[in-house]
Amino acid sequence: MNLRPAKNSLFAILLRSPAWISFAIAVGLGTAAAALLPDGYRALGASAGLPFAVIGAMAAWRQRQLPGAAEIERIRETVARMAWPAFADLLEQAFRREGHTVIRGDGRAWDFDIELGGQRTRVAARRWKSAQTGLDTLRALQATREADDVAQARVIGLGPLSDAARAFASDKGIEVWQAPEIARALHGPLPTR
Structure with missing residues (x-):
């Protein structure tokens, strides 16, 4: 049910x-x-x-515990300074805290496969620092999603999506996480450096 x-x-x-x-x-x-x-x-x-x-x-x-604008900005600045291994570890911890099982990806088209309640989500996050997320990233994610029959897809990035990428994400049902969603997932203390 x-x-x-x-x-x-x-x-x-x-x-x-x-x-x-x-x-x-x-x-x-x-x-x-x-x-x-x-x-x-x-x-x-x-x-x-x-x-x-x-x-x-x-x-x-x-x-009640959602981060405010100042907290979102603090987390955005903190994760923008991180190297990929540190950011990936934080994301994995956040996914596990939410109850997901996590499998690390190949790093080319996707970075995580997360599963909760039988629902798999393929996640691309490695280009989180990019000034803008383009269509190529979303097309590669969608291709692996379709090839492996994964129900959902998510792209994580601090920069905005290009117009073409935004339309593609909407059309294919790809969830987009930007600073507010990242801040919500990474609530709690973050390293200050």
């Missing part, structure tokens, strides 16, 4: 959004129901906002 909402469902979007949005929807629905329904149905109608209040509470719980 899969209890995860579809990626682009309303509830999944609200879980990724600031919690106050869900709370505002809950209050708006409750207020509208209380104002528009007959006396006998107002209490029941006001409860229509309850699912949104629950989603707001879940979003607030998830977001």
Whole structure:
């Protein structure tokens, strides 16, 4: 039984959004129901906002330890100074902390295969310092993903994707991790050098 909402469902979007949005929807629905329904149905109608209040509470719980802008920038600067072996070790530790099993890749088209709950993700991260992630990196990752029948793919980099790479990632369903996602994954103390 899969209890995860579809990626682009309303509830999944609200879980990724600031919690106050869900709370505002809950209050708006409750207020509208209380104002528009007959006396006998107002209490029941006001409860229509309850699912949104629950989603707001879940979003607030998830977001309670998310790094702020200053922390994201500090982590971005720290990992930008790292050599690949140190950054790869940090990523592997982060994946394992989330419960993934981790296999190191060949370093050409992909760097990690991570698996959680039977779901494999192929990860390309070696070019994380590049000023811009281009289409070649994503095409190589996608080719190995298709050849090995891997369900998901992720590219990790501090620089933005080129327009062509962004369109390709969107079309092929490749997840993109940039500074905010890297900071979330590498929460906790990092080396200062």
